[in-house]
Amino acid sequence: MNYTSIKDIDSLSKWVKSAIKIKSKPLKNKKLGKNKTLGMLFFNPSLRTRLSTQKAALNLGMNVMVMNFTNEGWTLEFEDGAIMNQGASEHIKEAAEVVSQYCDIIAIRAFAGLVDKEKDNAETVMAGFLKYATVPIVNMEGATGHPLQSLADAITMEEFKTEHRPKVVLSWAPHPKALPQAVATSFVEMMQLQDADFVITHPKGYELNPEITKDSKIEYDQNKAFENADFIYTKNWSSYSDYGKITNSDPNWTVTADKMKLTNNAKFMHCLPVRRNVIVTDEVIDSENSIVIEQANNRTYAAQLVLQKILMTLAPKEANKTKKSKKNK
Amino acid sequence: MNYTSIKDIDSLSKWVKSAIKIKSKPLKNKKLGKNKTLGMLFFNPSLRTRLSTQKAALNLGMNVMVMNFTNEGWTLEFEDGAIMNQGASEHIKEAAEVVSQYCDIIAIRAFAGLVDKEKDNAETVMAGFLKYATVPIVNMEGATGHPLQSLADAITMEEFKTEHRPKVVLSWAPHPKALPQAVATSFVEMMQLQDADFVITHPKGYELNPEITKDSKIEYDQNKAFENADFIYTKNWSSYSDYGKITNSDPNWTVTADKMKLTNNAKFMHCLPVRRNVIVTDEVIDSENSIVIEQANNRTYAAQLVLQKILMTLAPKEANKTKKSKKNK
Amino acid sequence: MNYTSIKDIDSLSKWVKSAIKIKSKPLKNKKLGKNKTLGMLFFNPSLRTRLSTQKAALNLGMNVMVMNFTNEGWTLEFEDGAIMNQGASEHIKEAAEVVSQYCDIIAIRAFAGLVDKEKDNAETVMAGFLKYATVPIVNMEGATGHPLQSLADAITMEEFKTEHRPKVVLSWAPHPKALPQAVATSFVEMMQLQDADFVITHPKGYELNPEITKDSKIEYDQNKAFENADFIYTKNWSSYSDYGKITNSDPNWTVTADKMKLTNNAKFMHCLPVRRNVIVTDEVIDSENSIVIEQANNRTYAAQLVLQKILMTLAPKEANKTKKSKKNK
Numbered sequence: 001m002n003y004t005s006i007k008d009i010d011s012l013s014k015w016v017k018s019a020i021k022i023k024s025k026p027l028k029n030k031k032l033g034k035n036k037t038l039g040m041l042f043f044n045p046s047l048r049t050r051l052s053t054q055k056a057a058l059n060l061g062m063n064v065m066v067m068n069f070t071n072e073g074w075t076l077e078f079e080d081g082a083i084m085n086q087g088a089s090e091h092i093k094e095a096a097e098v099v100s101q102y103c104d105i106i107a108i109r110a111f112a113g114l115v116d117k118e119k120d121n122a123e124t125v126m127a128g129f130l131k132y133a134t135v136p137i138v139n140m141e142g143a144t145g146h147p148l149q150s151l152a153d154a155i156t157m158e159e160f161k162t163e164h165r166p167k168v169v170l171s172w173a174p175h176p177k178a179l180p181q182a183v184a185t186s187f188v189e190m191m192q193l194q195d196a197d198f199v200i201t202h203p204k205g206y207e208l209n210p211e212i213t214k215d216s217k218i219e220y221d222q223n224k225a226f227e228n229a230d231f232i233y234t235k236n237w238s239s240y241s242d243y244g245k246i247t248n249s250d251p252n253w254t255v256t257a258d259k260m261k262l263t264n265n266a267k268f269m270h271c272l273p274v275r276r277n278v279i280v281t282d283e284v285i286d287s288e289n290s291i292v293i294e295q296a297n298n299r300t301y302a303a304q305l306v307l308q309k310i311l312m313t314l315a316p317k318e319a320n321k322t323k324k325s326k327k328n329k
Numbered sequence: 330m331n332y333t334s335i336k337d338i339d340s341l342s343k344w345v346k347s348a349i350k351i352k353s354k355p356l357k358n359k360k361l362g363k364n365k366t367l368g369m370l371f372f373n374p375s376l377r378t379r380l381s382t383q384k385a386a387l388n389l390g391m392n393v394m395v396m397n398f399t400n401e402g403w404t405l406e407f408e409d410g411a412i413m414n415q416g417a418s419e420h421i422k423e424a425a426e427v428v429s430q431y432c433d434i435i436a437i438r439a440f441a442g443l444v445d446k447e448k449d450n451a452e453t454v455m456a457g458f459l460k461y462a463t464v465p466i467v468n469m470e471g472a473t474g475h476p477l478q479s480l481a482d483a484i485t486m487e488e489f490k491t492e493h494r495p496k497v498v499l500s501w502a503p504h505p506k507a508l509p510q511a512v513a514t515s516f517v518e519m520m521q522l523q524d525a526d527f528v529i530t531h532p533k534g535y536e537l538n539p540e541i542t543k544d545s546k547i548e549y550d551q552n553k554a555f556e557n558a559d560f561i562y563t564k565n566w567s568s569y570s571d572y573g574k575i576t577n578s579d580p581n582w583t584v585t586a587d588k589m590k591l592t593n594n595a596k597f598m599h600c601l602p603v604r605r606n607v608i609v610t611d612e613v614i615d616s617e618n619s620i621v622i623e624q625a626n627n628r629t630y631a632a633q634l635v636l637q638k639i640l641m642t643l644a645p646k647e648a649n650k651t652k653k654s655k656k657n658k
Numbered sequence: 659m660n661y662t663s664i665k666d667i668d669s670l671s672k673w674v675k676s677a678i679k680i681k682s683k684p685l686k687n688k689k690l691g692k693n694k695t696l697g698m699l700f701f702n703p704s705l706r707t708r709l710s711t712q713k714a715a716l717n718l719g720m721n722v723m724v725m726n727f728t729n730e731g732w733t734l735e736f737e738d739g740a741i742m743n744q745g746a747s748e749h750i751k752e753a754a755e756v757v758s759q760y761c762d763i764i765a766i767r768a769f770a771g772l773v774d775k776e777k778d779n780a781e782t783v784m785a786g787f788l789k790y791a792t793v794p795i796v797n798m799e800g801a802t803g804h805p806l807q808s809l810a811d812a813i814t815m816e817e818f819k820t821e822h823r824p825k826v827v828l829s830w831a832p833h834p835k836a837l838p839q840a841v842a843t844s845f846v847e848m849m850q851l852q853d854a855d856f857v858i859t860h861p862k863g864y865e866l867n868p869e870i871t872k873d874s875k876i877e878y879d880q881n882k883a884f885e886n887a888d889f890i891y892t893k894n895w896s897s898y899s900d901y902g903k904i905t906n907s908d909p910n911w912t913v914t915a916d917k918m919k920l921t922n923n924a925k926f927m928h929c930l931p932v933r934r935n936v937i938v939t940d941e942v943i944d945s946e947n948s949i950v951i952e953q954a955n956n957r958t959y960a961a962q963l964v965l966q967k968i969l970m971t972l973a974p975k976e977a978n979k980t981k982k983s984k985k986n987k
Contacts (some may be wrong), residue, residue, distance in 0.1 A: 027364055035685055037713060047402040047424065051394055051431040055366060058392045063716045065709055068401060072726060073705040074931050083935040085834045090931030098930065098954040102709040176414045187793065272427065273403050273419030277412040292423065297430040356693055376731045376753065380723055382759040384695060387721045397730060505743045529764050563831030601756065606741040621752065625758040 001313045002308045004126055005138040006147050006189035015151065016158045017307040019298070023155075024061045027074065032311050036094055039065045043110040043125060048272060048299050049148065053107055056303035065103065076085040078124045082160035089271030092125075096132035104312055105136050112143035112180040114244030120144060120180075121209075129249070136310045137246060138303075144181045144209075149271050150190035151302035156295040157194075160267050165195055166230035167264070167276065174203030174249045183255045183271050184237045185212050188292055192216060201225035203248045215257030222253060226262040233269040236278055255280040260289065267291045330642045332635045333468040335476050335518035344480065348627070348634040352484075355388045355633065361640050362391030368432030369395045369469070372439040372454060377601060378469045378477065382436055385633035389640065395434065408452045423453075425461035434465050434639055439473035441509040443573030449473060449509075449630075450538075465639045467632075470597045473538075475511045479519035479599050480631035485624040489589055489596050494524055495559035495591070500551060502608040504565035511599050513566045514541050517652055521545060521580050521605045530554035532577045538569055549580060558592040563640030564600050564609055584609040589618065598618045659971045662784055662797040662806050663963045664847035673809065674816045677956070677963040681813075684717045690969050691720030692796045697761030698724045698798070701768040701783060706930060707806065711765055711956035716845055718969065722762065736782045750783075754790035763794050765889065767982035770801035770838040772902030778802060778838075779867075794968045796961075802867075804840045807929050809960035814953045815852075815889055818925050822855055824888035825922070829880060830860030831937040832907045833894035841929050842895045844869050849875060859883035861906045865897055880911060887921040892928050892937055913938040918947065925949045944955055 009015055022028070038057040050066070054234070056098060067073060077088035081109070084091065097238070099106055109253055110125035120143040129137050139147055168189055185208055191198045200213065202221045207213070219225040226232065234255050239245045242314045254277070260266060268280065268290040277284055285292060331337060338344055351357070373381070379395070396402060405424055406417035413420065422477040428435055439454035449472040455654045458466050468476055480482055486497070499516055516539055521543070528546045529537070536547065548554040554643045555561065563584050568574045583606070589595060597609065597619040614621060661668060667673055680686070696715040700708070708724070715722045725731060734745035742749065757764055766784035769898055779802040787795050797805055815826070828845055844864055849856040850872070858871065859880045877883040884890065892913050897903045912935070918924060926948040928939065934940055938984070943950060 029785065030364075037716065039709065042401070045400070045402055047396070047419070048427055048986045050396065050401065051368065051428060051977060054394050057402070057433045058366065065712050067705070067708065070702070071400065071698070072708065073703055077934070081935070081940060084933040085936050089933065090705070092936050094930050094932065094950065094954075098706055101951070101955040102713045102958060272423050274423065275413035275418065276420050277410070278414050279970075282410060293426045293430070296423075296427040300431060359693075371730070374729070374731055376725070376748070378755055379725065379730065380697065380757060383723050384760045387695065400729065601752050603752065604742035604747065605735070605749050606739070607743050611739060622755045622759070625752075627758040629760060 001309050002130060002137045003147060003310070004130060004137055004142065006150055006186055007146055008147070008174055009151070009193065010203055012154060012193040013191065015305060018155050019301045022160065022299040022304050022308065023298070026301070028060065029308055030061045032308060033060035033281060035059065035164060035254060036104040036314070037063040037102065038107060038307065038312060039099055040064060040107045041109070042066070042068045043070060043108070046109055046227070048142065049109060052299035053140060053148070053301050053303040056307055059300070059304055062307070062308055073204070074164070078128050092128035092204060093132045096129045098135060100134040103135060105307065106133055107138040107140045109140040110142055114178055114180060114238060116245040125156060131215060138306055138310070141182055143180065144182055145186040145189070147186050148299065148302050148306065150186040151305070152257060152298040153187060153233070153271070154190055154194070154267065155298045155302060156269065156291060156327060159294070160291055161230065165197060166232065167197040167199070167228055168231045169225050169229045170200045170233045170235065171225065171255065172206050173234050173236050173253050173255055175275060175278060176213055176249070178238040178244050178246050179236050181240055184208055184235050187235070188212055188216055197289050199225045203250060203253065205239055205241060205247045206237065206241045208237070219263055222261055223259065226259050229266045230262060231269060232260065232266045235271060236279060252289040254278065255284055257283045265289065267294055272296055281327040301313060331459060331466045331637050332476060332639070333459060333466055333471065334474055335515055335522070337476070338359040338480070338522070340441055340611070341483060341519065341522040344634060345473055345483050348480070348484045348630045349632050351637065352630040354626070355630070358529070358637055359388065360388045360638060361391035362386065363431040365638065365640060365643070366394060366431065368393040368428055368434060369393060370428070370437050371395070371397045372437070374401060375438055375469065377625050378438060381628035382469060382632040384629050387515045388629070388633055391636070393404045398412065401444070405531065407457050407463060417432055417458055421457035422461045426463060430578070432464060432571070433643060434467060436464055436467040436469045437472055438469040441511060443507055443509060443567060466638070467635060470511055471609065472509065473511055474515040474628055475600070476515050477628065477631050477635065479515040481525070481624060481627040481653065482516060482562070482598065482626040484631060485620060488623070489620055490559065494526060495629055496526040496528070496557055497562065498554050499529045499557040499562045499564065500554065500566050500584065501535050502563050502582050502584055503580060504607060507567040507573050507575050508535055508565050510566040510569055513564050516562060516564070517541055517545055528554045532579060534568055534570060534576045535566065536569060537566070544645045552588065552591055553590040554629040555588050558595045561589065561592060561595045561597050565608060575624055583607065584613055586610060586612045589613055594618065601625055659968050660788060661709040661797045661968070662788060662795055662800065662801055664770040664808055664844055664851070665811070667707055667851070668769070670812060670848065670851040673963060674725050675814050677809070677813045677959045678816065680900070680962050681956070681959040682965065684959070688717065688963050690966060691715065691718035694762040694969060694972070695721040695723060695760065696763050696765060696965065697759070697766070698722060698765045700724070700726045701728060701766070701860055703711070704767055704798065706954055706957050706960040707767060708935060708941050710759055710982060711806070711961040712800060713958050714962035714965055718965055719957070734813060738915070750786035750909045751790045753963040754787045755792060758792040761793060762972060763965065765790055765796040766800070767798040768800055770840060770880055772836055772896060775901040787872050799840055800841055801838065801846070806957065806960050806964065807841055808844040809963070810953060811845060811891070811927065811957040812848055813960060814949060815929065817952070818949055819888065823855060825855040825857070825886055826889045826891065827883050828891045828893065829883065829891050829913065830859045830864050831911050831913055832896050832909060833933060834934060836904050837894050839895040839898055840864055840865055844872055845893070846874055847892060850976070850987060857883045861908060861911065863897055863899060864895065865899060865905055866895070881917065881920055884920040887924045890918065890921060890924070890926050891947045892923045912936065915941045916938060918942055918981070923947065926942045927953055930954055
């Protein structure tokens with residue numbers, strides 16, 4: 001079992017229930033991970049993911065080995081058949097097979113480069129580990145998705161939703177730097193598994209990958225989208241059609257208290273880190289309706305659920321055998 | 330309970346006694362930290378503090394998560410109300426609240442910038458975490474103090490002092506780089522809690538913050554200061570009045586064997602790292618009277634005492650609740 | 659006991675047998691390392707060594723503290739008597755003595771600089787720690803040797819050798835960057851302890867240190883060397899005589915399937931990371947005869963054997979005493 005995409009969730013409602021159960025007794029399965037090792041490989045910076053995933057593993061009694069590939073390891077080659085006489089010192093094939101021998105689960109963070117759409121869509125790093133690793137892979141944010149984040153988002157919405165079928169709005173907001181679409185993409189995929197009135201709002205030109213959004217509703221008028229919303233999930237992303245570019249930085253898209261007044265007393269969500277007074281005003285993020293801190297707290301339980309599910313699939317490891325055959329995926 | 334300043338010590342003599350007791354049986358409280366997590370956040374390099382604090386936490390059975398903010402995380406914004414459209418990706422408010430959910434204690438290292446006296450005196454990073462974190466904070470060297478170092482210094486002096494009221498000299502020494510005043514400042518504050526004949530000696534222009542030194546004796550003649558001293562504590566710092574500048578690099582201030590002859594067979598102390606033959610000659614630091622290695626060893630027990638005291642104040646954590654209310658400080 | 663060179667192995671055959679035994683039950687000595695701490699200090703990048711040594715320590719129940727000296731600590735001075743008014747902030751003497759107080763074993767990686775042969779041969783960093791540390795030292799690749807790698811190589815050859823006395827070929831191969839001789843050097847020293855037909859092959863000018871190779875056979879015709887070989891161990895290194903230079907990058911030295919046909923169905927070995935289609939063709943490294951992944955797996959058991967041997971020599975540590983006297987080496 002891997003967890004690299006929202007598609008790896010068989011039943012979102014069951015997963016969310018299990019995660020909430022874990023949250024109520026986080027140390028209950030402290031023995032499950034005994035003598036199991038999580039390898040966390042970072043190709044990009046990380047705060048929440050780094051600490052919450054580590055914490056989740058510790059709650060399960062696992063050992064954790066953290067490695068920043070960019071400054072602690074070697075530059076990797078991902079192309080099959082490459083003549084490696086340039087910058088890369090090691091091929092993903094060896095790296096993934098070797099690390100699989102030291103770890104029972106490998107978690108990977110590798111952001112989109114935002115230069116080459118095709119390459120990003122191919123999820124070079126994640127796909128390389130999926131192809132060559134012989135142990136389960138967990139996605140700690142890839143080029144096109146951040147499924148641990150979206151699972152935490154689902155848990156948080158479950159905790160804060162009221163009785164009726166909620167209206168959930170994913171709203172683009174401006175940002176001074178070009179950011180990946182990963183969080184928004186996984187959020188859309190996760191929402192498509194929910195019974196909700198789901199609306200995406202952004203300026204024209206900021207349409208997400210249409211193969212992902214499919215028939216999810218897009219409303220270009222942010223005010224209209226906010227009407228009667230129960231959850232406002234804000235996030236910036238760079239253009240997908242004009243790939244990786246900032247084509248709009250209109251401050252009118254910043255989430256303000258006035259806009260929140262259009263909603264049904266909506267909860268405000270953001271994956272963090274968030275640029276205050278650019279993405280959202282202090283007034284909104286500091287209000288009672290802001291649940292960004294609770295959302296970040298649920299990162300631990302999302303990760304713990306995923307690790308727990310994987311640990312339960314792991315047959316007792318025969319340590320004296322070199323793992324050569326690829327696992328069933 | 331936090332430990333961010335010497336002022337957090339209620340009784341120095343009791344703390345020193347407790348630390349010496351811990352040193353004699355460092356694993357006695359191995360269960361106290363079980364399932365508790367120390368988050369160590371570094372905004373600057375660290376050798377002794379990094380390893381001794383980690384070791385202290387392990388001795389108490391804690392989990393440790395180490396993070397170098399500068400290359401592993403996001404640049405933080407510390408100003409309230411800032412429009413975050415520049416370099417900083419995350420506000421201290423979110424960072425501190427979020428990390429508090431993954432850790433039971435947060436330890437922080439954030440040096441003085443030595444450019445803006447007011448900003449350094451405001452202890453921007455430490456104060457930000459104190460304001461927004463919901464778990465205890467430990468200072469692993471801030472802009473204006475290094476209280477874990479000074480506690481280790483007090484332990485070391487207690488171990489090596491003879492019967493009588495000792496004469497303790499804090500002596501400035503030259504250094505090729507501008508260094509913070511933090512170690513010297515905390516040392517002065519710690520000495521003011523001791524029954525000792527305490528003298529600070531440095532060239533004119535190197536007066537420490539007068540709000541700290543108060544009526545502690547300053548002697549500008551180093552030789553005179555050294556007379557009959559029992560402990561020579563050497564440390565460089567940059568000018569406080571001409572803030573962060575090197576206004577003197579007179580090699581006559583280097584601690585030599587000849588100067589040590591003026592003392593009452595004094596012990597030589599330094600917090601390390603030390604520049605040999607600039608701060609102190611090889612002859613002195615390699616002599617029997619040098620206790621710098623013992624001093625560094627006590628870093629573990631100073632940290633362990635502080636962590637132990639904090640752990641004992643922690644109510645059994647309700648893991649399923651998001652901590653929203655600020656702790657009593 | 660230290661492990662800084664192949665010379666520290668008293669009986670290679672016994673060590674290899676013990677390592678294979680450990681591999682069959684890697685968690686058998688989980689209690690041996692309880693409350694013992696391994697400090698891993700990196701002056702250079704590392705993937706396999708970083709993770710396998712950590713894994714080995716965890717298998718023995720040890721605590722591990724990892725530190726990258728280059729960006730997390732201070733620049734060290736190694737010269738005795740230096741007037742430290744330049745870049746280095748701390749002398750190896752203090753660093754080694756201090757870290758010895760926080761760790762029970764110190765493991766170090768410090769590559770050759772490939773500029774100053776004399777300095778590299780002096781193993782400045784490793785020798786500094788050996789001289790001043792008061793706890794055992796493990797070499798995770800120094801300037802002139804990589805004995806953990808060679809021990810893993812010996813384990814791997816033992817597992818894959820057939821009945822008869824094997825022919826083992828160490829073959830140089832081209833590489834775009836100048837690499838240290840460390841791996842090749844330790845391999846030669848290890849092979850000199852084995853009963854095998856051992857041949858080194860490389861272009862003229864790539865002779866390794868003659869004080870190491872002694873009377874080991876050198877064959878300048880790679881094809882001739884490969885004839886009837888049972889193991890082809892490939893590795894690039896820069897020139898030793900024209901120190902640190904690339905004097906040849908002849909692609910004819912790349913290990914190809916055609917060359918492997920000259921052998922006795924030889925196993926292909928490489929320490930990794932390996933440059934595909936420069937050092938060796940995809941066809942060879944992806945063939946059934948390639949055992950590079952198994953070889954990397956044995957890094958864990960080589961490290962675990964070394965740590966286990968050292969742990970068994972450690973007297974119960976008197977934690978309340980400062981270690982001042984140097985250990986027996």
